[in-house]
Amino acid sequence: MKNPPAKPSQLITKEFARILNSNYNSKKASLTAKSNQEEKEDANAIWYSLEELENYIHYIKTEGTKDGYTIDGIRFYFGEYPEDEKHGEKAGLTTLFLVPTGKKVQKNTTAKVQAFALVDIETSSDVESLSPMNYGNIGRPPSLIY
Template identity: 55%
Template sequence: MEKELERPTQLITRKFAKDLHLNFMKYRASIIAKYIKKEDANAVWFSVEELENYIEYIKSKGEKTGYDVNGIRIYFGVYPEQKKYAEKAGLMTVFLQATGKKIRTNTKNEVQTFALLREESNADISSIEPMNYGSIGRPPSLNY
């Protein structure tokens, strides 16, 4: 029997998404373009396969390194102005970083020696590499 998926609670309407993107273009992208003297990236694309692979990778590596992976934090970044980054040089990007809670064993009480305790935090997990190198979108070729 196939598991019925729950509708995510964070979904927004396409109209609100368009408004958010237009606000970005009006209040951020235009300022950035004036400052850097070129049009910047306005979107980053990852395939479903890439995202699923990264999620499986961080879960597995987290387990191996003693973490309960509980999320992905998305950071903004800017590529260095170097030839090796070609058309991405100097443009915005996003990268994904696994977050989670360290799992440790309790050695203070012999009865609970192997019990797992979870730290209360959603911190970046520095032992898991971030993911980058999605495809960037730039005006006027990409508008929401």
């Protein structure tokens, strides 16, 4: 292979990505009353360098092809870090993680004439065989205004 991609350092497991997204959906999606605890200022923006994004794109295209997918995009999911010491100052705060999307390559031996009559109606979906990417830089404090 000419230029194999380096495995991005921000990869997380699919299971952890689901935890992040579930936490966000259950806690941040609806407004809740403030608790008596001291509130930490949450992230309202996440930043990735171009180098990190280009490396991830190169990685998912290459690994996706190996897994039999045509990678066509990246879906961004909101998540929330679990409230435990393992995540330090990020515990309970918002994050954003990236998941590659694509279509499984269909190996079809149908004649070319018949192929013109076929319409590809398969939609792009999350490619679960590839690791999501996390750990961008958060915009706090102070909050960023767009």
